[in-house]
Amino acid sequence: MAAGTPDLAAPREAYRRKKSTRTNYELYGWVFMRASGVVLLVLIFGHLFVNLMVGDGVHAIDFAFVGGKWTSPFWQVWDLLMLWLAMIHGTNGVRTIINDYAERDTTRLVLKLALYLAFTIVVVAGTLVIFTFSPCPVGADPSLLPSVCFS
Template sequence: MATQQLNIAAPRSGDIDPKYLRKSASPGSNREMVKWLFMRISGPILMVLIFVHLFSNLMVGDGVHGLNFGLVAGKWASPLWQIWDLVMLWLAMIHGTIGVSTIIDDYTNKDRTRVGFKVALYLASIAIIVLGTLVIFTFEPCMTDAAGNLLDNSPSFCFNQ
């Protein structure tokens, strides 16, 4: 049985098939460096944000049994937790979008396919960021009717005010 030898071009040797080369940002652009730097800085920040979030929700108070509407309503009554969750949302979505965008660049050969995937990715990311931000800042656990009276299905802590 004869063995075939596979010739693979050395990296940066210039022997790369041009159909696999993509047009990158303009030579004077720092876009790739900025994305690389953002990923390296946002990763550790996200780790702190996420672990504090998990600790405060799962370990403090009643633990996992205390996870309910009232816990979220109580946390989001504080501007600290609103900003904390907002920063976590924005950083996670931008970090994830850049990561998935890189994967799309690596695994799509046709420009049309790449553009389609990226448009869908960016639209979904923008929608999640906008909707998440709206939820965080417009969340109102104590719903009232037109006359300003609390609704019957409001959480119990609304009636104690």
């Protein structure tokens, strides 16, 4: 090569994408939204059907109804999965929206901190309720309890 030749890439050299990030975090988020979305469609449609369409629908929902459902591990796992997937899916969606519309750095930071705080409180509270719930609390009015408490 003669001196002064401009430094050009060889013809037909493979294109190399320059990475602007260190991790694949956003890619995993993108994949998660699609994978969890499909699972949530099944979980939530099932939830809505059982709670709103069967029997008296919304009028049938009371402590005894929820207590009766959660005596079955099937509904415990269903609701736990729904809680976690929906909260992560929803939090990641709102995170995207905050990143899109909040232009000031401090606004973005504050909104996202509030979002992550809400996520933590709701997921921790919901998980504890599913695992520590008793369908037949001691001393409760028997007329409000599910039938399993008396069999």
